Amino acid sequence: MTKDPVCGMVGKEELKYEYKGHIFYFCSNFCRNEFQKSPENYTGQRYITTAVEGKKERKIAYFSMEIGINSHIPTYSGGLGVLAGDTIRSCADLKVPMVAVTLLYEKGYFYQKLDILGNQQEIPVQWNPEDFLKPLPNKVSVQIEKRTVVIQAWQFNILGITGYSVPIVFLDTDLKENNEYDRGLNDYLYGGDQRYRFAQEIILGVGGVRMLHNLGYTEIRKYHLNEGHASLLTLELLQEQKIKNEFLWDYETVRNLCVFTTHTPVPAGHDQFSYDLVNRVLGELVPLDILKMLAGEEKLNTTLLALNLSKYINGVAKKHGDVSKSMFPGYPIDSITNGVHSVTWTCDSFKELYDKYIPGWKNDPFSLRYALNIPKREIWQAHDKAKRILVDYINKEENAGFHYDTFTIGFARRATLYKRADLVFSDINRLIDISDTMGKIQIVFAGKAHPQDWPGKEMIKRIFSDINRLRDKVKIIYLENYDMELGKMLTSGVDLWLNTPQRPNEASGTSGMKATHNGVPSFSVLDGWWIEGHIEGVTGWSIGPETIDSGYDSKKDAEELYRKLETIIVPIFYHNRNKWIGIMQHSIAINASFFNTHRMVQQYVLNSYFI
Template sequence: MKKDKRIAYFSMEIGIDSRIPTYSGGLGILAGDTLKSCADLKVPVIAVTLLYRKGYFYQKLDDAGRQIELPAQWTPSDFLELLPDKITVEIENRNVTVQAWKYNLKSVDENYSVPILFLDTDISANTDYGRALTNYLYGGDEKYRLAQEIVLGVGGVRMLRKLGYTDIKKYHMNEGHASLLALELLRENKRSEDVFNFDEVRNLCVFTTHTPVPAGHDKFSYDLVRNVLGEPIPLDVLKTLAGEENLNMTLLALNLSEYINGVAKKHGEISREMFPGYPIDSITNGVHPYSWAPESFRKLYNKYIPGWAKDPFTLRYIISIPKIEIWNAHMEAKIKLIDYINKESNTGMDYETFTIGFARRASTYKRAGLLFFDVDRLIDISKKAGKIQIVFAGKAHPKDIPGKELIKGIFECTHRIKNDIKIVYLENYDMELGKMVTSGVDLWLNTPLRPREASGTSGMKASLSGVPNFSVLDGWWVEGCIEGITGWSIGKKSIEENSDEKDAQDLYKKLENIIIPMFYKEKEQWLNIMQYCIAFNASFFNTHRMVHEYVLNAYLE
């Protein structure tokens, strides 16, 4: 293994392939897309994450919409190479042995690769407790979570050293879960027994925050920290870095990072308000173009825009491509999705009906049920403006009871109006299904409570296939929405305007008067919008542009 990597990218979850279930949703898939673009652009990165033997979970849904969580079934050796090297970390005053599996993530042209290290504690040398630490992503209690973050942050740095990566210039913490790596770097960079080189560590660290609300940041009581982590640095020093009352992982990263960023312009503003005094920049997220373009669009782009996968900014040339070919590529993706739906369910959807997609984590702030705020109005719109059918997907966290109730509520609505509107809720939303849904629907719907959507990336994936977005003005859509050109907004931009009723009325009004009539009766105008989605949004909201920004702003010394 060549030891020429200069940037170490740490993330609690990384999604690179739906068959490797080490991700739960947006954060992990973004990490995977970032690393894919690093490979394409030959950025000298090595990544560190954990190997979850039982994954996040495999989702089954019964007829009433009750979510059943099953362990994800997979065999690491089918995809990863087990390395012989081992390190230890101390958890609850016991040594836990950690091994690493390696995955070489290749560029699209296969001329460069980014190694990803998956840390694993399921080793016979460990106790049953130690072996189980890397079983589940986001499983267990606070103690389990802190122990996992020790394996990631402390264990990750030690594994890099063990493998000979001694010339790392930047450590990129993708969210606060990885913040303990900074404590390990402090330990390594002591000036003397009790004098820490804070400036040296700050110069090494980059931190990306993805959380737009205070409650979303990991916090651990100092009693728990003392019992599980010990005292890597004196408690009074730790409190100045991570907060007086609890160890706040975000504060720790903020205080020990030279470059800090949010993941969209609006999210940067929210983060600066949440953490005044910190120089928080913003780099808007993106998606990996080649990974998320369906086969029909890959063929189209290859035909007319050779080199698009390496330079997605060239997708703006879509304007010169015959619109009928864009429509044909879209219909190929739509037929694939509808065929899959009809195979998996008895919904009986058809190819010609206007299809709305809503697929993301089943969390109440995402407001998946907003479309059903006034069911009679929705049915009326479908009868008067034009037929609609709706595709839902998404997992609720096993402990998120309101999220699970949300799924059940959609099922109830589905049964209630099945004679008027066909609705399906697809189970076990993963990367493969995500690509099929984002590319195969006619309209991508997003209705979060403002300002809870730090960025959002599913709408960017839809844009790669010319699917217009219809979304609340939050996250990336504040930048991506050109009203009536790349899609449509829902409600006001202001945070204070979080009214389900007002947002629902605006949603219904635009569906009835603008969007559905355009789809059925003004096909030329609809095709213009599909072109603009690709030209304006797919060409910009991609991880190639995003990685360029990280290199220029965060990685270059």
């Protein structure tokens, strides 16, 4: 039985490929294409069978409503899903015995189309799961609105650079056994109304636990809930313990099984469902009085449920841990700052550079601290290659007339008001003056607004209006359909990464971490991870103070943004290239070496997984 070297699945005879005298067999065109792009990542590894064997050795079950594997598999919307994918990649690299669970979204999040005025149109994503995932024969069922809803499983294996594999189990209700409504329950990520969303969380939490047991994962030691969407799994575990322990509600055993990571400091980001809806859709998985004790008296708060039934709880940055404690006083909330998967988010030119000067960095990102020893000339050459790829893409797709040598600022986040993507347009004349007098500036934006986030959609339209007003003065473009592939080009190809959230709404943020792996310094509000990664003038620059009083407003942040661009950042870029490259080196050596998921996963292992 031949194994696909990319994912570990069974290869097909018709998809064989010869490389350096060896024959490789692939399970899909996608895997063959991935191999052809970078065969050195896969050759020489031992081909594994752990994806389908050794299930009892899997001790960690990682549950996430979204997981970002790549742009071809649209089962993610943004940061939460991309973080989940990066976490799983690092677990595969570090041989952490994990299995992951999520939903299979047949129409994805959405494909974003923007017209000339910036109006966002959401289009279903067209993809065929069979091109990327392996269907499994196993089926389980859950009760939704007193109907039996059957769930099947698909699998994708993340193969680590050490040859170890972490399987991802995708849950799917699009089966002939289900009615039309139930078949569509995994059509859209974060789609539909409260009823639809709650049904999805039943599938993920309750159905996910049942599916793992059905697949043979019977020795799970910890269930990691990546945000509150998965918290209903605690109720399924409670039921299991009740059966095992003579019908007693064994809360402590369930707590010892669960690890909970909360990701949002914004109250609206914590899912809440009325008990009328809960009773109608879920039924009485546990008695209502117990559920209210665990999840809140007025509504079922998924975050509160996870907090009450998890032994280890963490926020995703030091500041976010403190904010979470203030939101949920009395709970022992730790913090593990997020990271990104170094190999995934480092562009090809910098990978070659690190391979040359820091061998072993791929599985030891901490060694990137030696970036200070890389010759500055080669740092700049690697950056120039990445920038040319981005500029060529922008000019090809948008006919934007961007220039290779012009100072390029990047901003790509979810388009929602608190991210303040339009802060840089607070004083258009000031922006024009900086570009005219200190050195030309060009700016590239990207980001999707949630389909129901009307203020976020209006913000995109305002940015388009500002772009039109600046058309002959400052080159600015807003790229549509921000995804992982575009994110890689942006975070490696710009000269400066801009981030302007309203404090303290940035739980962590990871886009700046991706940029720093490519030597791109950040210019950011002191919130989330940047509080920990910022050294003024060394790894980048800050916008405003870390703490603000009640009278502080966006005008002050905008003023400091313009002042530092005008007097510090743009002059260094154009007139002190040696100093600029030094900042790039320190950004890699100090921040990329720490803000990676290898370090993050090691903290989870030591603090929660195996204690």
